[in-house]
Amino acid sequence: MDAMISRQDAETGGFSNTKFDAGWNISFEADHDVTRVADARIASYPARSQIVDEGDATTNVYEVVEGGVLLFKLLPDGRRQIIEVLGVGDVFGLAPNGISDVGAETLTKARVAVYEKRRVDADAELRDRIFSRLRSQLCALHDHALLLGRKSAQERVATFIMRLVPGRGGHACRGPLGAGDDTRVDLAMTRQEIADYLGLTIETVSRAFSALRRAGTIAYDRQDRVSIPSVCKLCRLTGSH
Amino acid sequence: MDAMISRQDAETGGFSNTKFDAGWNISFEADHDVTRVADARIASYPARSQIVDEGDATTNVYEVVEGGVLLFKLLPDGRRQIIEVLGVGDVFGLAPNGISDVGAETLTKARVAVYEKRRVDADAELRDRIFSRLRSQLCALHDHALLLGRKSAQERVATFIMRLVPGRGGHACRGPLGAGDDTRVDLAMTRQEIADYLGLTIETVSRAFSALRRAGTIAYDRQDRVSIPSVCKLCRLTGSH
DNA sequence: CGAAGAATTGACCGCATTCAAATGCGGTGG
């Protein structure tokens, strides 16, 4: 019931999409491995549509089944910070007081499993899965706090791109691969979304991409399809290694 | 067995210490409400001592019983980001792969309950409490990402101080109190620690404090004992309201 | 009282933002 790889491939062109760092990763492709609660309600959304608003009352727990979801917060004057980029398996809607502390909108066309609070309380296996995933997301948040607090614009953008490369850069990184170490990734986000995620302006993000391209560290025709001739060369610009 | 209020008072001088925003708060004072697992190992530490290093193998879960704990990450060149400031009841050590993704050191003299992984798995009540607290900490992390990504130095420092004022500024804020709206808080952290927490330099933090004092928004003799003549005036500088 | 560390203040610099203009790209209709 979860598999829609072919449809997803049509959207991403088959590009891989995986986050890294302390071992975390997103995938916008539906996965087959996880057994989901059979009779959970599955909600479908088009790309860039609102799931919940910041401040909404919600005791539900949401699990991304297919596609990508952005969690964000707003300041009264309109400044926006994208808190987390969620992929398949990630969960949200766990604010402790029944009021969502973040807004959630889809990044791509997406499907989301909706669990009522009392169901989560009752189902030990579900709760364990949510708990486990939450721990991973916590690590991602930790990494991102380091990025937001201490990294330069160049480092932020390099880190962002590296997070999309599966299996590289984190603790389990395979290390330099020499020749043939060539990867292509699908950004899936606009420059504005990347800026809001990295705590920068759209112009700064654009300049960083241009600088990386000028230096030959990355290449792209379409601005959301990046190829990386040497992953390690990019990785050295993240500030983490 | 947990109560050591008098000792703690000796350290904080009876100043209150509570975080806010989306309803979260720290307290460095031991609490009486929570029933802890009776035979858990309790580790005691002096102030500013290492509990775990980033990268340490640990499957334990830690719960702060008394005092404050800082979680932080380092970059290879020495830049440090304090990820979270933990108070009584907060938990850490939940990295998903058995390798701690953050370092932890005590802020004050502290006591920490250490639960082995298999004990957490076995004890439903304990697990629920950890889970619940984790959700609160997640919200705090979300708020902090907004601060790090989008707030000015002034706003960061104002927000930081506001987080130490119990029951004010968050969703449940009582609103303006008019005259007599006077509060004193204990910072408990050095300027360097505050800087590492807020993603600033020590000089910028110092300047922000001085500016707030010059404007009459805060007052202090000792640099870690701040009094706030009008909480609402300070709150308006956080950017959140 | 003197020493060591923390905090403050000042002067200057650089990176990221702001403001503005140009370019590129996708879609629509002639």
Added chain:
DNA sequence: CCACCGCATTTGAATGCGGTCAATTCTTCG
């Protein structure tokens, strides 16, 4: 097929906030 429009992105120039470097003051403690 191509002209045109709307929107995202890129690029440029100038500004300013926060960082860096350095000197001074404050605090704590022996």
